[in-house]
Amino acid sequence: MTAISDTTERHGFSLAQYLICLTGIVWREALRFIHQRERFISALVRPLVWLFIFAAGFRQVLGVSIIPPYETYVLYEVYIAPGLVAMIQLFNGMQSSLTMVYDRETGGMRTLLVSPFPRWWLLTSKLLAGTLVSILQAYVFLLIAWFWDIEAPAIGYLAVAPALLLSGFMLGALGMLISSLIKQLENFAGVMNFVIFPMFFASSALYPLWRVKESSPLLYYVCELNPFTHATELIRFALYGQVAWISLTVVLGCTAAFLFGAILAYDPARGFLARRNGG
Amino acid sequence: MKPSAPAQIPALEIDRVGHRYGARVALRDVSLTVRQSSFTVLLGLNGAGKSTLFSLITRLYAISSGKIRIFGHDVAKEPGAALSKLGVVFQSRALDIDISVRQNLMYHAALHGIASKRANELIAQVLDRVAMTDRSRDRVGNLSIGQMRRIEIARALLHQPRLLLLDEPTVGLDIKARADILDHVRRLSEMEGIGVLWATHLIDEAGAGDDVAVLHKGSVLAHGTVGDVIVKSGGGDLRDAFNRLTGVADQDELEAVR
Numbered sequence: 238m239t240a241i242s243d244t245t246e247r248h249g250f251s252l253a254q255y256l257i258c259l260t261g262i263v264w265r266e267a268l269r270f271i272h273q274r275e276r277f278i279s280a281l282v283r284p285l286v287w288l289f290i291f292a293a294g295f296r297q298v299l300g301v302s303i304i305p306p307y308e309t310y311v312l313y314e315v316y317i318a319p320g321l322v323a324m325i326q327l328f329n330g331m332q333s334s335l336t337m338v339y340d341r342e343t344g345g346m347r348t349l350l351v352s353p354f355p356r357w358w359l360l361t362s363k364l365l366a367g368t369l370v371s372i373l374q375a376y377v378f379l380l381i382a383w384f385w386d387i388e389a390p391a392i393g394y395l396a397v398a399p400a401l402l403l404s405g406f407m408l409g410a411l412g413m414l415i416s417s418l419i420k421q422l423e424n425f426a427g428v429m430n431f432v433i434f435p436m437f438f439a440s441s442a443l444y445p446l447w448r449v450k451e452s453s454p455l456l457y458y459v460c461e462l463n464p465f466t467h468a469t470e471l472i473r474f475a476l477y478g479q480v481a482w483i484s485l486t487v488v489l490g491c492t493a494a495f496l497f498g499a500i501l502a503y504d505p506a507r508g509f510l511a512r513r514n515g516g
Numbered sequence: 517m518k519p520s521a522p523a524q525i526p527a528l529e530i531d532r533v534g535h536r537y538g539a540r541v542a543l544r545d546v547s548l549t550v551r552q553s554s555f556t557v558l559l560g561l562n563g564a565g566k567s568t569l570f571s572l573i574t575r576l577y578a579i580s581s582g583k584i585r586i587f588g589h590d591v592a593k594e595p596g597a598a599l600s601k602l603g604v605v606f607q608s609r610a611l612d613i614d615i616s617v618r619q620n621l622m623y624h625a626a627l628h629g630i631a632s633k634r635a636n637e638l639i640a641q642v643l644d645r646v647a648m649t650d651r652s653r654d655r656v657g658n659l660s661i662g663q664m665r666r667i668e669i670a671r672a673l674l675h676q677p678r679l680l681l682l683d684e685p686t687v688g689l690d691i692k693a694r695a696d697i698l699d700h701v702r703r704l705s706e707m708e709g710i711g712v713l714w715a716t717h718l719i720d721e722a723g724a725g726d727d728v729a730v731l732h733k734g735s736v737l738a739h740g741t742v743g744d745v746i747v748k749s750g751g752g753d754l755r756d757a758f759n760r761l762t763g764v765a766d767q768d769e770l771e772a773v774r
Contacts, residue, residue, distance in 0.1 A: 249596060254629030261626020265612070265619075272614040313708035344610030351574045352627035359627075409682075 250354065258354050261363040266366035280328060280374050281381075284321035286495035292317050304445055306477035307512060318387045319473035320442025322375045322397075326405045327436060327465060331428055334364075334412030338419055350503070357500045364413060364496070371516035375401050393476040400475035404468035407488050410495035412465075417502030440466040441473075464491040525588045527552045527679040527711025528573070532581030535568055541734055542568040546582070548729045548739050550679065550711045555702055557722040558715040559758060560731035566715040567607065570683050571707070573606055582616070586679055600628065605668045607684045613657035617648065617667055620656060621674055628675040629742050635674075636725070642670040646700065666750035669701065679711045686716065694721075719755045731763030737761040 250258075269279060292314035304308060340346035348358055379394065389397075415428060437443075440463050449482065450457040460466050467484035474481035523650055528550035535543040543565045550556045559649065560566050571577045573584055575595055584591045589598040611620050618639060625635035643649045646666040665685060672680060682701065686694040698714075698721055705712045716719065722725030722728050729739040737746045738761055742754055 250629045253631070256624050259628050261623050265615075265623045265624070268615050268619060277581070344608040345604040345612065347574065347576060347604075347608075348540065348610040349608050349627065350576060351599060351602070351604055353596045354627070354629065355596070416630055 255354070255358060258352070258358065259365070262359070262362040264350075266363075266370060275330070277374065279283075280325060280332070281378060283328065284299040284325055285381065287317065287321055287324070288385065294300060302445075304447070306474045306479045314382075314385070315387050316445070317443055318379075318382050319476055320437075320440070320469045322378060322401070322435055322472050323404060323408075323440075323442060323465065323469040325374050326368075326371045326380060326401070326408045326468070327433060328366060329374065329405070330408035330410075330412035331415070331433055332412075333409055334416035334419075334428070335366040337363075337413065337416040349463050349499060356480055356503055360413065360500055360503055361496070364406060364409045366411075367409045368402060371405045371409070372398065372401045375474060377485075389476040390478055392478040395474045396478050397472060400471045401483075403421055403488050403492065404471055407464060407468060407492040410499055413499040414495050436463060436465040440469055441461050442462055442469045456497060466489065467491075524525060524587075524733075525550050526550060527554070527587060528713060529583075529585040529588075530569070530573070531583040531585070533569070533572060533579060533584060535565075535572060535577065535580060543572075543734045546731070546734070546736050548736055550713050551727070552711050553709040553726075554676070554727050555705045555712045555714065555723070556727040556729065558713055558729050558731055559719060559722060560715070561717050561762075563733075564717075564731045565734040567683060568734075570604070570606075570681060570715065573681060574602070575599065600675065601678045603672035603675065603680045605672045605680070605682040605685050607687065609664065609668070611656045611664060611671065614655070616653050616655055617643070617650045619658075620667070620670055624671050624674050630675060638674050638676070640671050645673065645704070646670045660693075661688050662690070662696070665689065665693070665697055666700075667719070669697070673704070673710075677710070679713070681713045681715075683715050684717070685714070686718065686721065688696060715747060719758055722754055730758060732762045732765050735765070737765055 244291065268272060275408055296313045307315075340349070349363070350356065375397075379389075379397075411432075419428065439459050441460060442465070445455060446460055446466070449460055464487060467481075467487040470481045470484040471488050474484070526549045528548075530548050532545055533543055533546045534541070546565070546569065548558075549558075558566055558569070570578070572579050573591065574587075575591055575598075579592050585631060586598040587601050589601070591598045612623070616635065620637055621639045622632070623640070625632075625638065636667035639652070640649070643652055646669055648666055648670065651659065651663065651667075656667065659667065668680075669685070672682075679696065680701070685701075686697055690695065691692065701712055702723065704710055704729075716722075723743055726742055727740065728742050728745050730737045730745065738757070740748070746752075746754055746757045749760045751760045
């Protein structure tokens, strides 16, 4: 067959081929997403429950004073909306990590990793795919919130896109790193307890940090060190057309660190994969 | 011991490879060769180390000792060049059941950097080869296990690999589907010159003209043509040879313990 010789003597890939690979991975994630509508709906219901019920209940209890980026007093639901957007991305990142563990148990992950592209490229592409899905979810949430009178300036809806990309990348990379450490699916409940809840509650998502500081200075420092706080603040400021520089720096740094860790973990020479038992 | 093909680079060359999980030794000094266009059966009971060997060849695990080369490309040093010549059918399902056959194959093409126009041609070819053209728009979840296996094989062949690995590809199939798949892959190897490594615990899947490697408790006990292995072991047929070889190995082990 003549066709065989076309592809066999190929070493290395062109830039166009890298993009084909990336597009293919994103496209598959999109297809998956379309076929798993329950996943999308449940991802949306969670923050909406917080917004409609929790925030409504706490509106009277928690007043929020004027703190940047807000220029007036804001209602509690306005305050927690960016945190809930970050929560969508947190769950999405952990969900992708769950998918990766599941994929590893079937053959999906193996199919991905046996691709001749460099592994860092495969993992980064997968991360981007998951992040794009989370951005879509975030925008749907913001749209529903808008009907609930949680309105940000028009520019904010544009400015939040790059913030979401970054925070989605950071949380996705964290999920990926965690997925390399979990052996079995059952351990995902542990991820909920030990990663999602602490990260969400010890952050600025539900209450401004100055309030936390009043009650516990220690907890305040924990919150300040929590990367999720910075994802939330990055999104909050972006939504009002501003840049939270410190948060931006922290998110960038954490993204790099988590991604680097995940790539190492999935590198056969150093990774943890080989320590698992095989057949 | 090695089947000789001096003019040709072997499709797969495993050279004194060892692997351990913690203290447990999974593979010990394993060497075997898959010649180009040959059909090599890797015969071993469950737990013999077949899947570990596959994980090493596909670079899921790092190779800690020894070398693995695919058409002369060291898997550890030139993974891209090595993996692009390799097609794999894993024991566990690798297809996405929610999406169609065609969508699965498009995804696989993208993982090999194949643009969609070319991918369409290749998909038509491989589906034709496994006689599944009419099912291309079906959801994978609606296929039978035998049909899924055929699609898995089509997927593994899509990027036109020169070496095909199959890890227990007939598990869960009825007798007819099993014979079909075996026959099919054997023909592929003959007609298109693809080197095949077929891992199985079913002795009757090895044919008279095949190469065979007997893997037992992480070691290769015999490697050569089926005829050679039978003669060397002094058995009457391959089953007999397998029992003798593995029996002897177990006996040696018992004596070593004593």
